[in-house]
Amino acid sequence: MNDRRDTVPAPPAPHLAWGGAPTLNAFETLMWRMDHFPNLRSAVVCVVVLDREPDATRIQQIHRAAAQSIPRLREKLVEVPLGLPAWVADERFELGVHLRVHPLAAGAGIREVLDHAAEMAMAPFDHARPPWEAHVVTGMKGGGAAYVLKLHHALSDGIGIVQLLSMLFSRRREIDGAPFSQVAAPSTMPGSPATLRLLGRQLERRLRDLPRRVRSGYEIVQRQVRSAEGLSGAVSELAKYAGSVRRAMAPLMAEPSPLLKARNHRWRFETLDVPLAKFKAAAKACGATLNDAYVAGLLGGFARYHRENGVEVDEIPIGMPINVRAQGAAGGGNHFAPGQLVGPLGELGPMERMRLIGAQVSRLRNEPALSAPLALMPMLVSLPSDTLAKIMGPKMAANDLQCSNVPGLREDVFLAGAQATRLYPYAPLPGVPAMISLVTHGENCCIGMNLDSAAIADAARFTRCQRESLDEILALEAGPGGKSKRAIR
Structure with missing residues (x-):
């Protein structure tokens, strides 16, 4: 994410x-x-x-x-x-x-x-x-x-x-103390009578408060209507939001790559490691974020892989979840909105790719109707599963790359006396050729690549292309034109 x-x-x-x-x-x-x-x-x-x-x-x-x-x-x-x-x-x-x-x-x-x-x-x-x-x-x-x-x-x-x-x-590392000793004993369990009573009281309060909230909203609208300037502003804001909805719901302009069209839905896992400090320094030297550098590096790897296979593609469609988790939100659950980008390949350098990706991600984050596609979900889930699969299957498979970037654990951590030296994330592969995820762990960026073994027929070559592209990003650590030792495994 x-x-x-x-x-x-x-x-x-x-x-x-x-x-x-x-x-x-x-x-x-x-x-x-x-x-x-x-x-x-x-x-x-x-x-x-x-x-x-x-x-x-x-x-x-x-x-x-x-x-x-x-x-x-x-x-x-x-x-x-x-x-x-x-x-x-x-x-x-x-x-x-x-x-x-x-x-x-x-x-x-x-x-x-x-x-x-x-x-x-x-x-x-x-x-x-x-x-x-x-x-x-x-x-x-x-x-x-x-x-x-x-x-x-x-x-x-x-x-x-x-x-x-x-x-x-x-x-x-030492094995002592009681695991989860800091966790309080549950006072209510989901589905228990105590929890149901709690939910009932919450619903009762909301219903009791409904007339006041409706009256308050009506009074606000009345004040806005009394002011011509206020009415003009409201109409303007509504028009802006409608435009945002159109952008959020519009299909991607990029066409999927012909090189990656095969599918057998067999998952293959690959890994890459990137030094976090060097990755951050390279991004900063180019005025970009770590996420911009990460996605630009992946696209550079796709560009290399296409060139080595004799296929010229200028851009590919990308899916990227955008985090909308509020501070203090309950742990677990899903708090993201789907984002879509056009991934530039072509004859571009890593800095230009970072700039183009950064601009698109910034636009997505600031899109008022970013979560608009989620509004359709209640209607979709009411359909029979077979119908739903026929609708969602092609839509989910339309991207050539799904990528995410999740902040991880920076301190040393241990599991039953054994130190966790790497943590590789593998997100699901919903019909796309490649789902690539990054988690920061300690001093490393751990990248897990989930590949469809038919779409990415030569996983070893694809992994090498990704490694070489990320090395190119790290070489920018000293600024444009600088040199850096190969650091990606």
Whole structure:
């Protein structure tokens, strides 16, 4: 998710609030109901590389405590007649169903971990259980391990998932103390009688207050109408907003690339690491943001990949979520609006790409009707799932690249005695050729690339092209014309 902050917002206190509202919103409902179609599944996966195998007993304790302290982790979704899916307690909840150990063959490395994570991501969720699972991957060469967390996107966006990881991780390697000891015991549970009574009282207050709010609004309109200048201003503002709605709802002008049109909906995971300080310095030297440099670097990689395959394309359509999470919002849940950009390829340098991307992102962030497309979701989710898939499938697959940028955890973190050295994010691949996500972790930008193996037929070449393009960005650290050592792995 595109976010202007360098650090992820802290989860609310107490942590049991993580997870958002007791029902899905319309957009989350869309993602949940599309899970029946393999090409439209919305699993989010985090691959955390650990410097050693975590303590097995402690891993169990951490996840048991998390499930006890955060109600959402032991809740499942149920369909509500004439309503949106609601979270209810899973009376059959078993930690062993959600937390497993996956041993690798002797001598395995990160490639085997990524292949396992991709297979795990493509598998459908059991809709009769809470939509998350975690695997501790053991047996990596050198004594290393990995932690793979999979959640349905209806549960949370990227920022909310980092908040959850922040609660699972500790800030010291030593294994002591009770996990989640700082979390208060839940006083109310979603779906419990106490919660229902609370919701009832809230509704009662809103209904009681409705006449006053209507009268207040009417008085404001009357004052505006009495003033010709006020009326003119209101009409002008309405016209501006209507123009914003047209822009927000308009389809992208860029055509998808013919090189990337094949699809088999098989996910392949790749990684890149970029030094955070160097990346920031390069962006600053060009008067750009880290996000501008990141997206420009990805586009440079697409341009190289097209040239090496003998295909000339001047631009590609891009999808980018724009963060609309308010300060102090509940942890978890989804708080973003879909943004669309035209990604410049052609014969452009990295600085020019940064400038063009920065201008588009700035326009998106300041678009009054940025969330207007979400207003259609309540109408869409009322349709049968098959009809919905036919409508949304081509629309979601229209982009050649979906990219996001999520602030992560900057301090050293540990999981059951093992240090998390890298954290690679993998967002779902809803019919697009490439979904590429960045999370800052410690002193690194960890980039996870989820690629359709038919659209990006040569993943090794594509990864190299991305690495070379990002190296070109880092070379700008000393300013235009400066040189920098190759730093991307």
